[in-house]
Amino acid sequence: MDTLKAIQVFVCIEKNGSLTKAADQLGYSRAMVSRYLEHLENHFSTRLLHRNTRNISLTSAGEKAILYCQNILQQQQLLKELSVEEQYTGTIRLTCGLFILQNGLAKAIQEFQQKYTHIRFDILITEETLDLVESQIDLAFRITTKVADGLISRPLDRVDSVLCAHADYLATSSEIVHPDQLLQHACITHHSMQNTWSLSTHQQQPQNYPIRIVAQSNDAHALHEMCLNKMGIAMLPKVMVERDLKDETLIPVLNHYEPPQLALSVVYSSRRHLPKKTQEFIAFVMDYLKK
Template sequence: MDSLGALNAFVQAAETRSFTLAGRQLGVSSSAVGKAIARLEARLGVRLFHRSTRTITLTPEGTLFLERCRRIFCEVEAAELELAQTQGAPRGRLRVSMPIVGMLMMPTLSAFMRAYPDIELDLDFTDRVVDVIEEGFDGVVRAGEVSDSRLMSRVLGTFRLMLVASPDYLRRKGTPRKPEDLLAHACLHHRFATNGKLEPWPLRKGRGELALPSAAVANTIEPLIYMAEQGLGITCLPDFAIRRQLAQGTLVEVLDGHTHHRGTFRMLWPSSRYLSPKLRVFVDFMAKHLFAT
């Protein structure tokens, strides 16, 4: 058990890049973490960390050892979870990274919390590309393709971007019949928070790219929904984010025949990690309910 504790101290220090932070997570002092790792290095006969006055970084040997330690703890976790699964409903803390647009998924997330009250959701909303393994997430929800061979994935559903406006705006300004008509309209744009670029509207290619006018720009979706409902212009939004507005008629689609888009949301998790009961029910629930019509 002392060896397992030393391995845990090493993993925590490697993931936080800090003896101090590792100590806080383990409830011990930074010096205790440092001594445990020093004893581990002495027993293994290799240096696991490069140390400086400000940071610690893994040596090549430390990097190899970290992956092996993670597998060990995954097996321990799997054994514990298999036993816990026989004791009742899934439980425990579930750390998930969601895109900022994930705020619009809150009805589904709230329904999950009601269905599984013993699971504590720890949600991190960001559009930056997180490292699922290095940052210790159980899973992430993201749009787009998967290129990381370390990750497993499951499709949660598909969506499409559509151009919408309020009926009041279209009565006042007219309904565009072709993409070029947008040049005479107030356009409400979404800016990617990660790179500062405007999200392109999915207009079918014809006479080249249109330099669409800009009445407003926002780096989250909710302000665009509000401004469009208030009759301030035309905007481009994912269909799942505006189901209620479309059903109630506060927003209507425009230029349907001139747009094309299909996106996919996926749940990703480390391929080396046992799919715990809490993660399994979360993935199943999201896949079943997130894009249910």
């Protein structure tokens, strides 16, 4: 039997002056309380309580033992409180792109820290797909459709994209009505897209169309800036270019073709031994982004 639980039972019996009352308080049967007491007496090789049908009292050994047992439980409580405090201190190391940080994640971190003031963040800004274990990263926030084997991915939010170009670029370029014509246009693309863009219509499944790349980057803000500088057509997150589309600085192209639907996900290497603070932050961000 569990000796620590037996100590808890013994202290509870002494406090209540009754095995029955102790059983009620602990949610055990009276027989179970008796067995725990017997286990403790066998463990210490001494009788701890005088008991008869009407009352109980400590033996001389029990009077000494109760002080030690109370101290053990106090120390256990202090250790438990220390453990809980430690679970909500320290650093969460994460990686994400600047676009993700600016579109909700930074605010979520700020509000999380108002709740857990002893947790701090170490943020590595990149859209590169880093090895989480090798880079000692707790969490990665990525916009993607898939993750590497062995990693766990939790979807957080949908990310819609749009093909667009500066109005001046389109005014001086040939009209584009079909994705096959992308080879005739200057295209600005993310490293993850490689040499093709996947597009679909309501009538057809996604197809990969080759593109003529004039510039590429691993950062969405860099692609946006190049698009604003009239360098060509780019595939960008809708939320990033909403204002540009509204004032018609940027113009959507190939409206009848849809870019792939991506998801913002939080990625981590293992559920086993995931620190409590990291679990809490994942749950917080998932709830925060639903608002």
